[in-house]
Amino acid sequence: MLKLKKLVKTYRTGDQALKAIDLEMPEGQVLALIGPSGAGKSTLIRCINRLVEPTSGEVWLDDLELTHLKASGLRRARREMGMIFQEYALVERLTVMENVLSGRLGYVGFWRSLTRRYPQSDVDEAFRLLDRVGLLAMADKRADELSGGQRQRVGICRALIQNPKLLLVDEPTASLDPKTSRQIMRLICELCAERGLAAIINIHDVALAQMFVQRVVGLRFGAIEFDGPPEALTPDVLTTIYGEEDWEATIKKVDDDGNEIEAAE
Amino acid sequence: MSTELEAVLGKQWKRPHFVTNPALRWGLTIGFIAYLIAAYMTIEINWSRVYEGLDRGAQFVLAFMTPDFVSRASDIWSGLLESIIMTVAASVVGILISIPIGLGAARNIAPLPVYMICRGIVAISRALQEIIVAILLVAIFGFGPLAGFLTLSFATIGFLSKLLAEDIESMDRSQAEAVRASGARWMQWINYGVQPQVMPRLVGLSIYRLDINFRESAILGLVGAGGIGATLNTAFDRYEYDTAAAILILIIVIVMALEYISGIVRARVQ
């Protein structure tokens, strides 16, 4: 469904963030992208929906090539890809409901969005999603009144109301505490399963990634170093991705399926 | 499906209003529109005069393309120099006076009587505008740059003392307390505990005030308090737009230069 061909991103400073990435994802797969900071995880995600312009290469979403789209075509393509951000990236001075509805901006005209007159179907869907993540009562609160976990739920609603084929998730748990992190990851994966969505989750918590996803891709210096199921992540593999360190502890948690952490909560 | 969800499905959604009380909201809106209409009605606009003026306006804009620095060069030069002199002298004196007043107007380091007096001085200086002060001072001290110098010094005191006092009031208490705990006397305490914290901002504000003082000095001449304003006024009176344009360009260039310098200085002290 998503296919990256020889995707290259070279920043103007000369840093090569992505070196000819080839990646293919089938429908409905949840993929975790791991790697050290600066490995190009964020860049890769942002090159797919062209928040960052790739230098060369191709991005195929089904039968559509994205890197050569003009402005209006790109907008239509972006509607198909929901994005969830590290610091939630809600528009803090808008209400929760406005934030969720902003996911429909690609579908409604400028005046309708300016006067907040969204189609009834969109409004109902927004309420359903808010109910699904347990925030219905918060609909008319301003986004900056919410806690971190609640904000991230609103961010998820905003991405899902786009009715996307693919979710691009950038460090969804980086600013959350361990318990909320796990809840959010679970929620994302559940929703993907419910809707048959594919997702690329960019995450630095290896244990958390292993717990929830079907496939892990390891990135180092802008190149793919590992691609396989979570069980195949051995200390040797982690050393090639992150460098020398004692990895037993990180993986052990996962072998126990995180029971000790769960018990500690 | 939860009952709360059923209750809202199919209902229209409206963004909550900024003013929640509808009577107050409509009252404010209607009141504001009524005011605008009333205000517009009472302004007498002589459209034919405005129309005629467009010609002169165009002339003035064209004069900016061909400013005349030459024919009144000596007037412009002496006026500008006087403005700069007033600005520099008034800024120096104003800053020197506003430091003790700023210290006195900070509640966390000054005793109450001193605080009240200093706040009073600040309030008076801020409430009176430069041009009105200038009129009074010209009446008292006679025409010339002395009145302008005093006006700008007075205005600088109000501006700088207030901001300095606010800065001192919001400073980090623990740093100042650490110095006090070492047994420092009051002057030493100010010098070591307070000054390092507020100095960068004081320098930045001083340069900003220098900039304001220069701009203000350009109008003091209108009421006879010295500076470039008198020359400018004469140029307008004689419809010498090219000379006026030259003066305005000089003012803009100097203000730009001051802003540029202040940017550099602020970056260096911080």
Added chain:
Amino acid sequence: MPVKQQNGTAIWRRRTTKQSLMHWAMWLIGTAIFVYCWQQISNATTWFFVWDAPRIAGDIWTRATPPRWEYITQLGRPIWDTLNIATLGTIIALFLAVPVAFLAARNTTPSRFFIRPIALLIIVSTRSINSLIWALLLIAIIGPGVFAGVIAIAIRSIGFCAKLLYEAIEEIDAVQVEAITATGASRWQVMAYGIVPQIMPAFAGIAVFRWDINIRESTVLGLVGAGGIGLQLSASLNVLAWPQVSLILLVILAAVVISEWVSAKVRGAII
């Protein structure tokens, strides 16, 4: 850290010798400039008048008190005009300042090398020139009256508002804008949803702040003939009607205090 060796013991100094020499040289130059400026002012001053000043000040004071209270009946209309000049001028300025600010902000300008310098030039030139000078110019062009005052205030305020606003735009959280862009929103929708809500508080604050300043400025615009209470001030000064002058000054003072109070209240309500 400069540490000097003297008689075998290390002595700590705040600055090196070269630094402290530079330091003193700077102070010397600064002092010399100030002394020169003061001499120039002193040369241009008739000191006889200055020594006479306390007597003149006392003289003015006795003439100006008590204020001529009954004159206040004639001040209603000028105060109304003053309020209108400030309010309408601010509104016009805000309408013009918004596009200028968007063109000037690094993150929203359509062209950094062509349009942004023009917007910055508009900002600096309208800001550098006092509203009284703009009033002088407009009176020469469109004749004296309230209208010239409104336009003068409006022009002077464009640069001020646009500068503060474009700084606010440059400080917005780029990730929020990115999030809206990622939904497939159009350029205008990104502006309405991603940028405008973030700068709204700054905008409201700037509007009220500038309105407060404009009330002050419009009280004196009449001195050059641009309407408002300054006209009465200038007329009274011309005929040396000091009791009227003192009343007008009291009224101006009251207007300034009230406008400052109102703007503080409104800003408190918004933020």
